[in-house]
Amino acid sequence: MSAEWPLRGLYLVTPDEPDTATLLARVGRALAARPVLLQYRNKLLDAAGRRTQAAEVLALCRAAGVPMVVNDSVELALDIAADGVHLGRDDGDPAAARARLGAGRIIGVSCYDEWARAVAGARAGADYLAFGAMFASPTKPAAVRAPLELLGRARRELGRPVAAIGGITAENAAQLVAAGADLLAVISDVFAAPDPAVRGAEYAAVFRAGPRPAARPQ
Numbered sequence: 555m556s557a558e559w560p561l562r563g564l565y566l567v568t569p570d571e572p573d574t575a576t577l578l579a580r581v582g583r584a585l586a587a588r589p590v591l592l593q594y595r596n597k598l599l600d601a602a603g604r605r606t607q608a609a610e611v612l613a614l615c616r617a618a619g620v621p622m623v624v625n626d627s628v629e630l631a632l633d634i635a636a637d638g639v640h641l642g643r644d645d646g647d648p649a650a651a652r653a654r655l656g657a658g659r660i661i662g663v664s665c666y667d668e669w670a671r672a673v674a675g676a677r678a679g680a681d682y683l684a685f686g687a688m689f690a691s692p693t694k695p696a697a698v699r700a701p702l703e704l705l706g707r708a709r710r711e712l713g714r715p716v717a718a719i720g721g722i723t724a725e726n727a728a729q730l731v732a733a734g735a736d737l738l739a740v741i742s743d744v745f746a747a748p749d750p751a752v753r754g755a756e757y758a759a760v761f762r763a764g765p766r767p768a769a770r771p772q
């Protein structure tokens with residue numbers, strides 16, 4: 555499936571949940587919040603376990619009409635026919651990923667706090683550029699922190715949707731959208747909530763108040 559363009563809204567990223575039934579129940583609730591994108595991410599399971607979970611989460615996303623990208627692995631994205639991939643600095647070259655995945659799939663690139671990575675990611679054909687951690691992250695406490703100003707600069711100068719990640723909550727989300735974030739990538743605040751559907755739905759109001767969407771890259 556193709557993503558609604560421009561990409562703008564809640565971007566859910568799955569937690570490291572080893573029990574697949576538990577994960578699927580949480581993802582099912584979270585999808586009711588109507589995220590614009592979901593990333594399957596698991597840093598604990600082996601490759602076979604990740605493949606099983608990713609394929610099942612993808613089936614839920616398809617039923618909900620939500621595009622799903624896979625963290626770290628172009629191979630896994632191709633294997634399960636996911637909608638794309640998210641790549642960090644250790645996950646391979648975005649231009650090579652584009653050559654393998656073709657034009658229609660989504661490629662997201664981690665830029666951390668580095669402007670040069672964002673410029674290179676845009677040149678390589680990334681569909682969105684991700685910055686962060688914006689706040690202290692319960693999931694990744696050692697993640698480098700990125701300044702808020704990078705969001706607006708990337709939005710103005712690079713013509714790609716800008717994702718913010720790291721420690722985002724429904725309470726601190728508005729300042730990120732006001733600063734230029736198109737996508738808010740969230741793990742704990744939604745998936746650790748008593749009901750991910752209720753918590754996820756709290757993000758919608760933040761986007762209604764934010765700046766206009768970035769133009770689609772050519």
Ligand SMILES: Cc1ncc(COP(=O)(O)OP(=O)(O)O)c(N)n1
Nearest residue numbers: 625640641642643664684717719739
């Ligand atoms: C939307 C989004 N932004 C950043 C990341 C982090 O990617 P990476 O640096 O490769 O770290 P891991 O997620 O692989 O631990 C992300 N996954 N998603």
Ligand SMILES: Cc1ncsc1CCOP(=O)(O)O
Nearest residue numbers: 691693694720721740741742
């Ligand atoms: C993958 C990643 N990269 C930077 S922070 C982070 C984790 C975000 O999770 P949370 O929303 O729980 O802070």
Ligand SMILES: [Mg+2]
Nearest residue numbers: 626641642645
């Ligand atoms: Mg990675």
